[in-house]
Amino acid sequence: MTSMSTYAPATVEVLQCLQLDCGQRFLDLGSGPGISLALAAAITGPGRATGVERDPHMSVFAQRNLDRLGLEATVVEGDALNGHATGAPYDRIHSGIGVPCIPLAWVEQLAPGGTLLTTLVTRTPSWPGQMRATRTMKGRLQAVLTGRPRGHRPLLGYEWLTAVTHRPKVKADPGRPRPTRLAPPDDDAHGLWIAAAYLAPGLVRDFQADTMTIVAPDEDSWAVAGPGDGTVRVHGPRDVWAELENVHDAWERAGRPDTYRVDIPDGGGPQRVASGPGRMALTWTLPPLAAVPHQTSPSLGSCP
Structure with a gap:
């Protein structure tokens, strides 16, 4: 099913x-x-x-x-x-x-x-x-x-980004190498990655790649982490790795939070996320719900 x-x-x-x-x-x-x-x-x-x-x-x-x-x-x-x-x-x-x-x-x-x-x-x-x-x-x-490492699929009408269509492009041209102050973060640094989902939006990871590969499909940009030699390859108009460096720096300053408090106002209104109090806290606002398209299904027993 x-x-x-x-x-x-x-x-x-x-x-x-x-x-x-x-x-x-x-x-x-x-x-x-x-x-x-x-x-x-x-x-x-x-x-x-x-x-x-x-x-x-x-x-x-x-x-x-x-x-x-x-x-x-x-x-x-x-x-x-x-x-x-x-x-x-x-x-x-x-x-x-x-x-x-x-x-x-x-x-x-x-x-x-x-x-x-x-x-x-x-x-x-x-x-x-x-x-x-x-x-x-x-x-x-x-x-x-x-x-979290996994979760439920989004509601109907919500389109996920994918790195799959960019695999041939990344393989053909991984990008120009440059030094980086950020080693590939651990997969289980979930507090960092969930922050990146909101503070560096529009990115998706190709988990099938040999080294950490992060793609911004809408901007035809990507970053491929080096094999531990202090470099990263970047391609396209958007410096994906620089954004991750910035989010990582902010996450470090906030105390490497694992969880975030969410303010849900009574009666509705913007739902705000914060790692804690103070000016060093990581903060963002959750996007609102969008209209969901009407479900259409063929009648039982009918043929296409």
């Missing part, structure tokens, strides 16, 4: 992070065929788990599977960005789709003491972030953003 692209260990990982327990009210957004919903329903108990799926045929398919398993969970056809107000508030909310910022409906439907977990997406699939929002028993919302 094309709607189930997340492999099972990642699904289990996010559900464990939510610390599901019996009796909790659980909302699964973008349920697809219902795998994460089924796992959650097995823990929370009968009638406690609800999923929202935009594709009408997929929602029917998922409900059929859940009924066959006898889990007494419900899949509602609708736009996941709207949540499901009818069953609110929820103790746990999980989004199986990545979003650029948190929809207001989601936080409004989160119960006191509840937790919301979703992937935050930028234009690059290389450095996803995970947003964890909790509502205190007094109703205050607290949210943190953490860089």
